[in-house]
Amino acid sequence: MIEALEWALQDGEHALLVKGDMRRARERFDVAYREAAQQGDGPAMARAALGLGGMWVHEHRTAAGAAMVRVRQREALAQVDPGSSLALRLRVRLAAEEDYRGGGLDAILALLSETRASGDPVALAEALRLAHHCVLGPGHGARRLELARDLIGVASRTGRRADLLTGLLWYAVDLLLEADPHAERAVAELRLALDGEDHQAIRYVLGAIEVMLSIRAGRFAQAEQRAAACHELGVAAGDHDATGWYGCQLVTVRWYQGRVGDLVPLLTDQLASPQLSAVDDFPYAGLALAAAAAGDRRMAESMLARLRGSVLADLPRTGTWLPSMYAIVEAADLLADAELAAGAAKLLAPYADLPVVAGPGVACLGSVSHSLGVAAITTGDLDAAVGHLRAAVHGNLALGHWPAVALSRSRLGQALALRDGPRNEGARRQLTQAEQEARAQDMVLPRYVTGPLTCRPSGTQWRVELGPRSVLVDHSVGLLHLAVLLANPGQEIPAAELAAGPAVAASAGSAAGPAEAAAAGSAQPVLDGPAGRAYRNRLARLDAEIAELESGSKRRQAQARRTERDWLIAELASATGLGGRARSFTGSEERARTAVGKAIRRAIDRVAIADPVIGDELRATVRTGVRCSYHPG
Incomplete structure (x- = not known):
């Protein structure tokens, strides 16, 4: 009859290697270790300590749990022959755990060489499996493939089915991480290998890969259902990655659905989970993106600040480094943080040809080039x-990642519109095609604003802006008219009112309307209508902006608004006559139409000389006549 200690060890090894039940394996190995330690059985302690390490590295997430297993492995190492296979396997495990936590490779790679020389197939298989887990970050593609192929080969010598399954899994993951066109064939081979006899731990990772493939295909409902089922499978198998992987998959789905901001409460709660990996920064990056999308700037900036000492310091490059960088770049764009975006781009540049894949194929966000x-x-x-x-x-077309294709095409349209103007044919073509692709997938694309056009005084000149484009132009009456029109998009303003100038305050009590005054040829104040309201509204907005900026300690921006306000008040004062009466515009609507139209066209010509793109946009969106208006987009 097998004694209790040996039975516990065999049951744990069967649970781990044959069934992939990590939860039961941990329970049985814990019982076995306690019994072996009580009996002073060093080899049994070593087998139990090795089993407690599990299938992967960093399986024990709490500080107490990880420390307990590490102490047991070191105690067991001291109890066995230093030259034995058990000692070598324990040293491999300890080195892999240390390198993974610190982002290094030297220790595990040195021991991998030692296991190759030892001729011990079991020690070699475990070293290959664990070393592969330590190189999931970008930049190790060739090394990963070599490790996976070697593991598949050595599995025939160990006789352990788990070694073959792990080798096939890592091989499929490697092809996915390198955007290899044969990756899905490798996934299919792994699926077939599992059909004969299941292995919960491997099945769980395969399930996560299948969630990722559903997202790539644009099948969001299917992906979400699979993600929920995959999460349950991970929990049942005792995989502590279940919480983090599920959160990552939800972020990816909601990002493409245009609803990532909805996840702020869920991600905030998940962030406190002790089961999250200590070396995985994606939960912070994902929450930064979700908060930025939801308009919660304070939370977004807080999460990004937590990443500056890890991901943004380029240490370590784990399997979630690229997805974290993706989220950081998108959050930086939403927050208009050019410095952060530039720093992230510098770190990402060497990996432009890679896809953004989380861990062993948990989720994919398309090409790094995006x-x-x-x-x-x-x-x-x-x-x-x-x-x-x-x-x-x-790159996204080659991946067959249709949501990423639509999003990158939309961004390309935005970039072309910003560079060449919103009316650019190439920009419109890309944006139209992106919208069509998005509708086919029930996907919501962000609305990227390339404008608005603005025209504001800057000292003795005017600053005209379109998105990131900006030009300074000397003062003219036409630019004053443009400033009123651009500040009131879609609103028709009579040319007679524009011609009268910014006499707002003095004209407030006039009873005669501008049309009647113009028709009668009388010298009436003519800014009681839309133009007058435009000037009053602009003053009110400036007051509100100044108050908001000052409350936020943004003194430089507040001073710029105050300068514009003072300038506008001075213009209003200069537009009044004796006794505070408004200047008048005498003449017909036709005279006003001609004078204002010429002034605006001359102003646009001057802007176009300095920046043709802004000039073209003004010509396309500003209408002159008896009534003038600005109609963006």
Whole structure:
């Protein structure tokens, strides 16, 4: 009869290696270790301590749990022959755990060489499996493939089915991480290998990959259902990644649905979970993106600040480093943080040709080139943005990632519109195609605003802006008219009122309307209508903006608004006659139409000389005549 200690060890090994039931394995190995320690059985302690390590690295997430297992493995190592297979396997496990936590590779790779020389197939299989887990970050593609192929090969020598399944899994993951066109064939091979006899731990990772493939196909409802089922499978298998992976998958689905801001409460709660990996920063990055999308700037900036000492310091590059950087770039764009976007882009640049895949295929956010393009938009380098986003569209097409294709195409349209103007044919074509692709997937694209056009005084000149484009033009009456029109999009303002100038306060009590005054040829104050309201509204908005900026300690921006307010008040004062009476405009509507139209066209010509794109947009959106207006987009 097998004694209780040996039975517990065999039951734990069967649960782990044959069934993939990590929860039961931990329970049985814990019982076995306690019994072995009580009996002073060093080899049994070593087998139990090895089993407590589990299938992967970093399986024990709480500080207490991880410390307990580490102490047991070291105690067991001291109780066995240093030259034994058990000692070598324990040293491999300890080295892998240490390297994974610290982001290094030296210790595990050195021991991998030692296991190759030892001729021990079990020790080699475990070293290959654990070393592979330590190199899931970008930049290790060739090394990963070598490790996976070696593990598949050595599995025939160990006789352990778990070694073959793990090798097939890592091989499929490697092809996914490198955007290899044969990746889905490798996934299919793994699926077939599991059909004969299931292995819960491997099945769970395969389930996560299938969620990712559903997202790539644009099947969001299916992906969400699979993610929920996958989460239940992970919990049942005792995989502590279940919480973090589910959150990552939900962020990806909601991001493409245009609803990532809805996840702020869920992600905030998940952030406190002790089961999250200590070396996984995606929960912070995902929450930063969700908060930025929801308009919660304070929370977004808080989460980003937590990342500056890890992801943004380029240490360590784990399997969630690229997704974290993706979320950081998108959050930086939403927050208009050009400095953050530029820093992230510098770190991402070496990996432009890779896909953004989380862990062993948990989720995919398309090509890294997309993030580089978004960062370039944020920093205003529009030529670079167009180049990166063209590459992103191509890369996402090759991946068959249809939501990412639509999003990158939409961003490409935005970059072209910012660079060449919203009326640019290429920009319109990309944006139209992106909208069509998005509708086919029940996907909501962000509305990227390339404007608005603004015209504001800047010292003795006027600053005309369109998105990131900006030009300074000397003062003219036409620019004053443009400022009124651009500040009131979609509103028709009579040319007679524009011609009268900004006499707002003095004309407030006039009883005669501008049309009647113009028709009668009388010298009446003519700014009681839309133009007068425009000036009054602008003053009110300036007062509100100044108060808000001052309350936020943004003194420089507040001073700029105050300068504009003082200038407008001075203009109003100069527009009044004796006794505070408003200046009048004498003449017909036709005279006003002609004078205002010429003044606006001359102003637009001057803007176009300085910046043809802004000039073209003004010509396309500003209408002159008896009534003048600005109609963006």
